Amino acid sequence: MLESVKRALRVTVSDFDEEIQDLIDAAKRDLEIAGVDKDKIVDTDKLIRRAIITYCKANFGYDNPEAERFQQSYDMLKQHLSLSYDYRVVDETATS
Numbered sequence: 001m002l003e004s005v006k007r008a009l010r011v012t013v014s015d016f017d018e019e020i021q022d023l024i025d026a027a028k029r030d031l032e033i034a035g036v037d038k039d040k041i042v043d044t045d046k047l048i049r050r051a052i053i054t055y056c057k058a059n060f061g062y063d064n065p066e067a068e069r070f071q072q073s074y075d076m077l078k079q080h081l082s083l084s085y086d087y088r089v090v091d092e093t094a095t096s
Contacts, residue, residue: 002020002024005053005056008053009057020060023055027052027074031051031078034078035082035089036048047087055074058071
């Protein structure tokens with residue numbers, strides 16, 4: 001995932017690897033907090049990958065004129081994922 005995010009951020013050096021990995025981990029945790037099932041937060045899922053990349057684009061660097069637009073995009077995608085039956089944590093006890 002790190003290499004995919006670096007490509008999306010147009011980063012070619014390893015100087016920022018730790019910061020980018022922290023952003024990847026933060027994005028995954030944020031999705032989990034929003035109600036996305038932890039087992040569904042995998043690097044091979046296209047929507048999860050897009051959410052993580054968008055989160056990183058919103059939060060990487062200090063002078064990003066597009067940060068707000070990326071943050072809004074991430075928030076909308078996170079909301080859709082957390083509301084989707086395919087991604088959210090389902091409370092098995094609520095149906096019994």
